[in-house]
Amino acid sequence: MQELVTISTLNGVLYGMLLFLMASGLTLIFSMMGVLNFAHASFYMLGAFFGFQIGQIVGFWPAFVIAPVLVGGIGALVERYALRHVHRHGPVAELLFTFGLAFIIEELVQMVWGKGPADYRVPASLDYPAFTIFSTNYPAYKMFELLTAVAIFVALFLVLKRTRIGLIIQASITHAPMVAMLGHNVPRVFMLVFGVGTGLAAVAGVIAGPALVTQSNMAAALGPILFVVVVVGGLGSLAGAFVASLLIGLVQTFAVSVNLSVADVLGRIGVARPTGGALFDVWNVTVAEIAPIMPYLLLVLILILRPTGLMGTREH
Amino acid sequence: MPARRGAGSPGAAAAFAGLAAPWVALALLFTVLPMIFASGSALTMLSLMGIMIVFALSYNMLLGETGLLSFGHAVYYGLGGFLTVHAMNTVIHDHLPVPLPLMPLVGAFGGLLFGVIFGAVSTRRAGTAFAMISLGLGELVASSSLILRGFFGGEEGVTTNRTKLLRVFGLNFAPQIEVYYLIAAWCLLAMLAMYALRRTPFGRMCNAVRENAERAEFVGYNPTMVRFIAFSLAGLFAGVAGALAAINFELINSASVGAEQSGVVLLAAYIGGVGNFIGPVIGAVLVTWLRVMLSDLTDVWQLYFGLLFIGVVVFAPNGIAGLVMRHEPLWQARAYGSLLRLALAYLIALGPALLLVAGLIVVIEMSYHLSVKASEGPTISVFHLTLNTTSVWPWLGTAVLVVGGYLLFRRTWPIVDAAWHNALVAAQGAGKAK
Numbered sequence: 246m247q248e249l250v251t252i253s254t255l256n257g258v259l260y261g262m263l264l265f266l267m268a269s270g271l272t273l274i275f276s277m278m279g280v281l282n283f284a285h286a287s288f289y290m291l292g293a294f295f296g297f298q299i300g301q302i303v304g305f306w307p308a309f310v311i312a313p314v315l316v317g318g319i320g321a322l323v324e325r326y327a328l329r330h331v332h333r334h335g336p337v338a339e340l341l342f343t344f345g346l347a348f349i350i351e352e353l354v355q356m357v358w359g360k361g362p363a364d365y366r367v368p369a370s371l372d373y374p375a376f377t378i379f380s381t382n383y384p385a386y387k388m389f390e391l392l393t394a395v396a397i398f399v400a401l402f403l404v405l406k407r408t409r410i411g412l413i414i415q416a417s418i419t420h421a422p423m424v425a426m427l428g429h430n431v432p433r434v435f436m437l438v439f440g441v442g443t444g445l446a447a448v449a450g451v452i453a454g455p456a457l458v459t460q461s462n463m464a465a466a467l468g469p470i471l472f473v474v475v476v477v478g479g480l481g482s483l484a485g486a487f488v489a490s491l492l493i494g495l496v497q498t499f500a501v502s503v504n505l506s507v508a509d510v511l512g513r514i515g516v517a518r519p520t521g522g523a524l525f526d527v528w529n530v531t532v533a534e535i536a537p538i539m540p541y542l543l544l545v546l547i548l549i550l551r552p553t554g555l556m557g558t559r560e561h
Numbered sequence: 562m563p564a565r566r567g568a569g570s571p572g573a574a575a576a577f578a579g580l581a582a583p584w585v586a587l588a589l590l591f592t593v594l595p596m597i598f599a600s601g602s603a604l605t606m607l608s609l610m611g612i613m614i615v616f617a618l619s620y621n622m623l624l625g626e627t628g629l630l631s632f633g634h635a636v637y638y639g640l641g642g643f644l645t646v647h648a649m650n651t652v653i654h655d656h657l658p659v660p661l662p663l664m665p666l667v668g669a670f671g672g673l674l675f676g677v678i679f680g681a682v683s684t685r686r687a688g689t690a691f692a693m694i695s696l697g698l699g700e701l702v703a704s705s706s707l708i709l710r711g712f713f714g715g716e717e718g719v720t721t722n723r724t725k726l727l728r729v730f731g732l733n734f735a736p737q738i739e740v741y742y743l744i745a746a747w748c749l750l751a752m753l754a755m756y757a758l759r760r761t762p763f764g765r766m767c768n769a770v771r772e773n774a775e776r777a778e779f780v781g782y783n784p785t786m787v788r789f790i791a792f793s794l795a796g797l798f799a800g801v802a803g804a805l806a807a808i809n810f811e812l813i814n815s816a817s818v819g820a821e822q823s824g825v826v827l828l829a830a831y832i833g834g835v836g837n838f839i840g841p842v843i844g845a846v847l848v849t850w851l852r853v854m855l856s857d858l859t860d861v862w863q864l865y866f867g868l869l870f871i872g873v874v875v876f877a878p879n880g881i882a883g884l885v886m887r888h889e890p891l892w893q894a895r896a897y898g899s900l901l902r903l904a905l906a907y908l909i910a911l912g913p914a915l916l917l918v919a920g921l922i923v924v925i926e927m928s929y930h931l932s933v934k935a936s937e938g939p940t941i942s943v944f945h946l947t948l949n950t951t952s953v954w955p956w957l958g959t960a961v962l963v964v965g966g967y968l969l970f971r972r973t974w975p976i977v978d979a980a981w982h983n984a985l986v987a988a989q990g991a992g993k994a995k
Contacts, residue, residue, distance in 0.1 A: 275689070279689075280689075281689045281692070281693065327875065330875065331874060331875055334874075334878040335878075336688065336689065337624075337628075337630050338874055338878050340630060340689065340692060341630070341827075341831060341870075341874050342871065342874045342875065344632075344824075344827075345867055345870040345871040345874055346871065348824070348863070348866075348867035348870070349864060349867040349868065349871065352861060352863050352864035352867055353864070356861060356864065356925075356928065356929050356932055356933065357932050359932075359933055465820065469696055469697060469699075469700040469820075472693040472696055472697065473693075473697050475693070476690060476693045476694060476697065480689065480690055480693075527709065530708055530709070534708055535708060537704050538700075538701055538704040538705055538708070540697075541697050541698070541700050541701035541704070542701065544694065544697040544698075544701075545682055545697075545698070545701065548682050548683070548685065548686075548694060549682060552685045552686060
């Protein structure tokens with residue numbers, strides 16, 4: 246039991262940090278430009294495939310740097326040459342543009358790398374058990390993922406709170422016209438934030454690619470969970486996104502290891518197990534089986550209890 | 562607005578005739594279409610179009626009328642379909658005296674029911690938050706559909722038999738033509754109902770909430786309530802579409818509640834144009850046709866689909882209907898001469914645009930072939946041309962096509978711009994002269 250809890254906590258925090266790596270960029274972009282980048286998870290996927298392809302040529306470590314920079318560059322170009330022009334058609338058109346972009350990126354990835362999973366492996370230099378905890382070998386690669394995510398989190402925090410560019414970014418979120426008046430190029434700040442945000446998503450892709458499956462459906466599988474994170478945390482709240490990322494990471498990881506159904510619980514307290522009827526499935530499905538829908542259940546729960554999200558502000 | 566006249570006066574009769582004429586024409590069109598396109602595949606496609614029209618119009622009640630961008634509208638379509646299939650199976654099993662044409666009512670009920678349930682949760686927010694919530698709810702239902710096998714039938718789905726229900730007028734709905742007329746009748750009914758709904762005070766309040774929720778609140782309406790009712794009613798009509806699909810295929814599976822189905826209806830409504838009632842109808846017809854035709858022609862049809870969608874979002878945010886309706890003031894002003902000149906300018910710009918598009922298509926097809934189907938040999942055939950993808954010449958040729966098309970298009974576009982400007986000025990002049 247103790248072993249299960251420790252390992253699940255480690256894995257949950259790791260998953261949560263990976264989610265936050267993406268949710269942070271998404272939240273920053275949203276609070277600055279008012280557009281939720283539907284294609285954010287697609288940039289994560291691009292990161293994984295670029296990391297895989299570049300890694301084939303120059304090895305994992307150079308790819309770990311090059312792939313996010315490339316993807317971030319693509320993101321910045323998308324902002325500069327497309328999104329900025331769609332902006333005048335309003336937020337719905339912007340959101341739909343990124344929706345279409347996600348669609349196209351998925352198709353292009355299928356065109357180039359096919360529909361099957363890519364053979365993206367953990368680099369040999371990290372392919373060993375880091376430590377043994379209650380007879381379970383914890384892989385070094387997972388520790389590397391965790392450390393990378395934490396390091397980026399700390400760096401992002403420091404840049405936003407302690408540097409001049411962070412100051413300008415924060416000011417652009419709330420007082421864009423004033424910042425422009427003071428002589429800063431706000432559109433360029435937007436482009437920078439979009440580029441860095443998509444680059445962060447790509448970092449998540451590069452490091453998660455070998456651990457999870459690098460496949461053309463990985464964006465569609467992760468995207469909705471990402472949006473649940475930002476809505477549960479409260480749209481535009483970086484702290485909320487952090488809490489929600491960890492929460493969903495932990496909830497989903499723990500749920501996978503609980504093999505219990507309502508019928509089991511009823512059986513323990515002495516109520517007869519239902520044997521049929523329309524709701525048979527509902528009673529007999531185990532918590533582990535509903536782990537994939539846990540984030541969405543959490544979303545519904547949060548919406549009922551706190552419509553603005555954990556740390557969201559009131560709509561105005 | 563014409564002044565109100567007493568009922569029974571010739572003016573009222575004329576006004577009613579004016580209102581009813583398009584619907585009579587539409588009913589006639591629906592009746593005649595299968596006689597013109599009589600082949601089996603055409604009939605199937607017409608049926609699919611009818612279903613899609615209802616679905617896209619129900620989506621437009623959200624996005625077009627109320628300003629709610631939903632990424633999970635297939636939930637109500639699919640659940641309506643599932644309830645219909647289960648109801649049909651119950652009717653068959655218990656020999657209940659219910660004929661097939663009434664079955665879409667079950668779908669309507671199912672769509673409404675789940676619209677009310679999920680609407681209560683999601684319409685408390687608007688804008689981006691609503692969009693994300695609809696996506697989350699869509700994923701919730703789509704994932705649940707694979708877990709709750711009893712209701713959703715797992716991977717295979719649930720089948721039914723539409724011919725085993727109570728027969729009326731000797732119809733057993735085995736031939737596709739009878740199903741087509743069933744779909745057409747329900748499509749017409751649903752279109753009429755949705756058109757009428759948008760002309761009621763409630764429909765106007767939906768528009769008000771879309772434009773400015775705060776002001777709508779000042780007038781004394783609760784925006785959340787308006788959104789909730791619109792959402793539930795959109796669910797109702799989506800349920801009708803789902804029921805029609807279930808009857809048409811005699812099968813429904815978990816894909817019908819999934820993200821792809823939600824995406825298709827969004828694409829259809831938006832490409833057609835959400836600002837107009839006719840827009841989603843155009844979009845539904847076009848998208849259904851493209852899905853069938855393109856998937857026959859090329860493997861990467863979804864890429865073209867996505868590019869078309871992006872093109873509409875960037876260049877024509879009001880969709881095809883919006884593009885057409887832009888010319889309405891010119892038509893109204895009877896500025897036919899300048900309209901003709903405008904048409905000529907369009908024709909001039911069309912040539913380079915076609916070159917550009919053709920070049921892009923060849924590039925996409927050749928890249929796809931090189932990356933995925935290289936094992937099938939280096940040659941492909943596009944536009945009845947056989948090209949060798951490993952040779953440099955086809956690539957050079959298409960590059961010339963794309964770049965040349967683009968440059969020419971940039972040269973010809975000012976002609977269109979000027980013609981448009983002149984036409985507008987002429988129309989305004991004509992308006993003043995009247």
